[in-house]
Amino acid sequence: MSSPQLRATTVVAVRRDGRVAMGGDGQVTLGDTVMKSKARKVRALKDGRILAGFAGAVADAFALFEKLEEMLDRYPGNLTRAVVEMAKEWRTDRFLRRLEALLVVADRDHLFLISGDGNVIQPDDEVVAIGSGGSFALSAARALVAHSTLSAPEVVRESLTIAADICIYTNHDISVLELDEDSEA
Numbered sequence: 012m013s014s015p016q017l018r019a020t021t022v023v024a025v026r027r028d029g030r031v032a033m034g035g036d037g038q039v040t041l042g043d044t045v046m047k048s049k050a051r052k053v054r055a056l057k058d059g060r061i062l063a064g065f066a067g068a069v070a071d072a073f074a075l076f077e078k079l080e081e082m083l084d085r086y087p088g089n090l091t092r093a094v095v096e097m098a099k100e101w102r103t104d105r106f107l108r109r110l111e112a113l114l115v116v117a118d119r120d121h122l123f124l125i126s127g128d129g130n131v132i133q134p135d136d137e138v139v140a141i142g143s144g145g146s147f148a149l150s151a152a153r154a155l156v157a158h159s160t161l162s163a164p165e166v167v168r169e170s171l172t173i174a175a176d177i178c179i180y181t182n183h184d185i186s187v188l189e190l191d192e193d194s195e196a
Contacts, residue, residue, distance in 0.1 A: 032166070037051070101125070144181035
């Protein structure tokens with residue numbers, strides 16, 4: 012007998028016109044039951060210079076956030092090196108490789124999707140989304156970037172709203188973070 016699948020996330024990030032925003036919905040679903048509606052899946056790290064969001068198992072994501080912060084301390088000012096080293100360790104470490112989550116990480120100059128199988132993906136179009144409603148949010152964000160003049164935070168909020176209208180595992184309790192204007196990597 013298998014336990015019900017935890018579905019917990021839609022997170023989207025956009026870099027546009029010098030602005031970087033990341034947002035997520037608040038719903039956590041276990042099987043066919045909404046267990047929580049106001050979860051926070053995006054956070055600012057390193058005094059607001061880096062945004063990070065997760066999809067997957069919450070405890071696993073928190074362990075990965077700790078590992079990410081450790082790598083950011085080890086490679087200050089070099090997000091690319093920090094996420095590559097984190098992905099390598101995530102893939103090879105006996106404990107870490109069992110963690111089930113995806114991370115999206117962004118600073119002023121970079122946007123990455125990181126997975127436990129060693130992938131570090133930097134999207135060509137400066138838009139990335141993960142989670143159960145990620146495909147809906149990604150489609151909406153790409154269309155909004157291509158066919159509107161909305162700012163990065165507006166694209167994030169609107170794409171999450173569209174995903175929440177479609178995906179039963181995504182709700183309208185949306186939180187959006189933006190990098191501070193004067194934050195430096």
